[in-house]
Amino acid sequence: MRMVAGYEGGKALAVIKYSEKVLEHFRNPKNIGMIEDADGQSTVGSPACGDQVSMFLKIREDRITDIKFLSYGCASNIATGSIITEMAKGKTLTEAKAITWKNAVDELGGLPPVKIHCSVLAIDGLRAAIQDYEEKTTGIKQERKVDEMMILDELKKVIYPKNGINIVDTNMIRYLSFEEGVITIEISIEETDLFKQNVLEEIDEHLEVLPGVRKIEIKVVEY
Numbered sequence: 073m074r075m076v077a078g079y080e081g082g083k084a085l086a087v088i089k090y091s092e093k094v095l096e097h098f099r100n101p102k103n104i105g106m107i108e109d110a111d112g113q114s115t116v117g118s119p120a121c122g123d124q125v126s127m128f129l130k131i132r133e134d135r136i137t138d139i140k141f142l143s144y145g146c147a148s149n150i151a152t153g154s155i156i157t158e159m160a161k162g163k164t165l166t167e168a169k170a171i172t173w174k175n176a177v178d179e180l181g182g183l184p185p186v187k188i189h190c191s192v193l194a195i196d197g198l199r200a201a202i203q204d205y206e207e208k209t210t211g212i213k214q215e216r217k218v219d220e221m222m223i224l225d226e227l228k229k230v231i232y233p234k235n236g237i238n239i240v241d242t243n244m245i246r247y248l249s250f251e252e253g254v255i256t257i258e259i260s261i262e263e264t265d266l267f268k269q270n271v272l273e274e275i276d277e278h279l280e281v282l283p284g285v286r287k288i289e290i291k292v293v294e295y
């Protein structure tokens with residue numbers, strides 16, 4: 073592990089520990105760039121930090137023959153983009169879709185909990201580029217029906233920065249309903265939790281873009 077610190081606006085930033093492999097992929101990222109005549113491509117943004125990643129794919133007979141990415145994010149995002157493009161190259165689309173942010177983080181030798189959302193962004197980019205290819209080739213737009221299961225899957229993309237685990241698996245979601253366009257959530261988080269506002273805003277940003285959602289009601293409970 074290496075410690076990296078910095079300064080922003082004259083203030084010292086917290087020290088973040090990165091594995092050697094993260095630093096190596098950050099300093100010498102693989103597969104950086106664009107593919108002009110890509111078969112599938114995406115640009116997605118992270119509700120957690122506002123950063124973006126773009127992915128470009130060349131596909132032959134259902135297999136990824138080339139893949140490149142551009143990152144407008146941080147060191148963790150660049151390192152994750154680099155590792156997942158290496159992992160996805162040569163894989164079938166089904167195999168590539170099965171790559172998770174957890175696989176990427178394991179492959180990198182871990183990421184600090186506050187940086188896990190950067191790996192979620194990179195995986196979202198890969199999946200969106202595959203979806204773009206599939207929609208272009210089939211002519212069918214893949215729109216998943218918004219229901220409680222789908223909302224739960226979206227909430228799994230919200231990472232609790234304290235432990236680097238999503239808020240669903242951290243058992244913070246105590247109640248969820250979706251009726252007549254209104255999502256109601258009860259979330260268990262301490263009033264004094266430093267990440268409370270951050271988590272609540274991220275939930276809103278993930279859910280407000282879902283089709284058919286007109287209101288999100290979040291109740292904070294402390295149990």
Ligand code: FES
Pocket residue numbers: 118121122123124145146147148149187189190193
């Ligand atoms: Fe935005 Fe890492 S902080 S991608």
